[in-house]
Amino acid sequence: MTDPISRLEAAGAGVRPPDRAATFAKTQAGIASGYRPGHQTGRAAKVTGVVVAVAVVGLGGYFAAASLGGQPSPTPPGIAGTPTATPVNTSPTSVQLKEQALEALAADNLVWTIDLWGDASGPDWKTSWLTTTDGSVMLTQSYTEGDIYLEDLEHESDGVITSTVVHHPNRTWSTQSFPADSEGITPFTTTIPKRVALLKELIEAASDQGVESKPPGEGAAAWCFPITLERLPTEMTKMGAIEAEICLDSTTALPVLFTATYNNQALRNALLLSSSQPNLYLPDMLTQQEGDCWEVGLPDQQPPAGTCQASVQWSWATRSVERDPLALAIPPDYRQVALEDL
Amino acid sequence: MPRAGITEEELEDLFRQHVDSVYRHCWFSLGELEADDVTSEVFIVAWDKIGSIPDGARRAWLLSVARGLVANRLRSRKARQDLAKQYAIQAAFQEPDPAEAIAVADDVRSALLTLRRSDREILTLVATGNLSQAELGKALNCTSKAAGVRLSRARARLDQALNQPPQGDPAPGIRPRMEAAR
Numbered sequence: 206m207t208d209p210i211s212r213l214e215a216a217g218a219g220v221r222p223p224d225r226a227a228t229f230a231k232t233q234a235g236i237a238s239g240y241r242p243g244h245q246t247g248r249a250a251k252v253t254g255v256v257v258a259v260a261v262v263g264l265g266g267y268f269a270a271a272s273l274g275g276q277p278s279p280t281p282p283g284i285a286g287t288p289t290a291t292p293v294n295t296s297p298t299s300v301q302l303k304e305q306a307l308e309a310l311a312a313d314n315l316v317w318t319i320d321l322w323g324d325a326s327g328p329d330w331k332t333s334w335l336t337t338t339d340g341s342v343m344l345t346q347s348y349t350e351g352d353i354y355l356e357d358l359e360h361e362s363d364g365v366i367t368s369t370v371v372h373h374p375n376r377t378w379s380t381q382s383f384p385a386d387s388e389g390i391t392p393f394t395t396t397i398p399k400r401v402a403l404l405k406e407l408i409e410a411a412s413d414q415g416v417e418s419k420p421p422g423e424g425a426a427a428w429c430f431p432i433t434l435e436r437l438p439t440e441m442t443k444m445g446a447i448e449a450e451i452c453l454d455s456t457t458a459l460p461v462l463f464t465a466t467y468n469n470q471a472l473r474n475a476l477l478l479s480s481s482q483p484n485l486y487l488p489d490m491l492t493q494q495e496g497d498c499w500e501v502g503l504p505d506q507q508p509p510a511g512t513c514q515a516s517v518q519w520s521w522a523t524r525s526v527e528r529d530p531l532a533l534a535i536p537p538d539y540r541q542v543a544l545e546d547l
Numbered sequence: 548m549p550r551a552g553i554t555e556e557e558l559e560d561l562f563r564q565h566v567d568s569v570y571r572h573c574w575f576s577l578g579e580l581e582a583d584d585v586t587s588e589v590f591i592v593a594w595d596k597i598g599s600i601p602d603g604a605r606r607a608w609l610l611s612v613a614r615g616l617v618a619n620r621l622r623s624r625k626a627r628q629d630l631a632k633q634y635a636i637q638a639a640f641q642e643p644d645p646a647e648a649i650a651v652a653d654d655v656r657s658a659l660l661t662l663r664r665s666d667r668e669i670l671t672l673v674a675t676g677n678l679s680q681a682e683l684g685k686a687l688n689c690t691s692k693a694a695g696v697r698l699s700r701a702r703a704r705l706d707q708a709l710n711q712p713p714q715g716d717p718a719p720g721i722r723p724r725m726e727a728a729r
Contacts, residue, residue: 209658209670212709213659214675215655217574222567223579228570232587233555235587
């Protein structure tokens with residue numbers, strides 16, 4: 206039995222719920238109580254409370270100002286054997302804002318991922334908007350003249366919504382997001398940190414990453430470079446571009462920026478770093494999370510010295526994108542930009 | 548009654564037919580502690596919504612829901628862990644990765660734990676749900692072809708994890724790092 210899938214099947218062959226009847230009873234109890242995954246307190250409930258809002262700034266997992274008042278309960282309220290959670294909000298169970306700091310450096314934009322945790326059964330999310338403290342309201346997939354606009358807003362089956370807004374320091378935002386079939390969440394606010402602080406954090410985070418040194422293996426002549434994806438996969442579908450960073454392992458430890466441009470109209474099967482590079486397949490790239498690294502082997506090839514750029518193309522067969530990719534002007538040396546701003 | 552729901556009898560039938568596959572997927576992904584809860588949640592969602600899903604597509608649909616709910620759990624956990632790191636909160640939010648709670652005595656499961664979450668996900672979907680490639684595509688919300696490519700690569704990585712010591716020299720080519728290495 207050498208096939209890994211077969212071995213995996215065998216490993217899980219005996220795995221069953223320890224007590225099916227109890228599991229089913231729990232299911233029935235959950236239904237009867239009105240509990241729905243992603244609907245913390247049931248559809249009919251009108252509850253006020255605190256929504257978890259975590260603003261995550263770009264590299265390094267820096268947590269910026271966050272309104273943190275509670276956590277979604279991992280266990281459904283009202284189900285026998287589990288503690289009844291204090292009602293905290295209606296659907297969705299929580300909201301997470303992720304701020305991609307690199308965007309701010311590149312195009313004075315911030316990308317916010319509004320992560321609506323639904324019941325995972327499908328794209329329920331229909332309405333979402335951001336409201337600024339000055340009262341302007343951004344509607345889904347609309348464009349508003351002025352200094353703030355929603356660049357893109359789409360839903361994913363798991364409830365991830367991504368929007369891009371022009372960054373304004375110290376602006377307080379509130380957001381309300383309503384899934385199609387329930388009441389929505391309690392608005393929350395979070396403050397976008399000062400730009401300078403944002404940049405500082407980004408630089409520190411990037412510096413912490415450093416240049417990983419990995420000498421070529423003896424006889425293998427394989428140089429490995431960590432590539433860090435700077436954006437979440439969901440953003441790839443919206444922004445039409447990703448940026449990756451190759452920190453070259455060379456004797457000079459010279460960082461080399463690598464810009465990957467994604468074109469959703471190109472149906473190519475491989476990511477081409479260069480003609481000598483092996484292929485990266487899109488599904489693998491898509492499943493990467495922010496901060497994940499890839500190692501790219503360059504057999505029989507010395508890493509180039511200095512700064513270089515390479516274009517990247519890959520297929521986009523798994524999802525349809527409604528619009529052409531945005532042309533993001535990402536400076537080739539974003540660290541320099543950041544330093545100048547500071 | 549739910550908009551696209553099913554009757555209690557239908558729910559019971561559905562549960563009887565698919566609970567093992569759903570539980571197994573959750574077990575591989577989350578460990579024993581949460582697998583049972585998430586399994587229940589999958590069928591709660593089904594109670595409301597599976598009525599519009601054709602019989603032949605229900606297994607893939609259920610596993611797709613399981614996948615999403617598992618992802619929610621994992622994201623929730625990551626957020627809490629990140630917060631704990633940021634604010635050095637040790638007691639309130641720190642919790643072990645339930646995937647780590649899976650018994651690792653078995654070589655296969657040990658190897659599985661070295662893979663990225665996405666690889667674990669697709670492998671366990673196939674292994675526990677016995678899904679066809681088309682069903683897998685539906686469960687992953689991607690095309691059948693893309694699912695096949697992802698499966699192929701995940702399978703190769705599992706195979707590599709099973710057959711190679713973890714500290715080997717990196718082979719030429721592309722290789723993801725383990726999440727734990729981040």
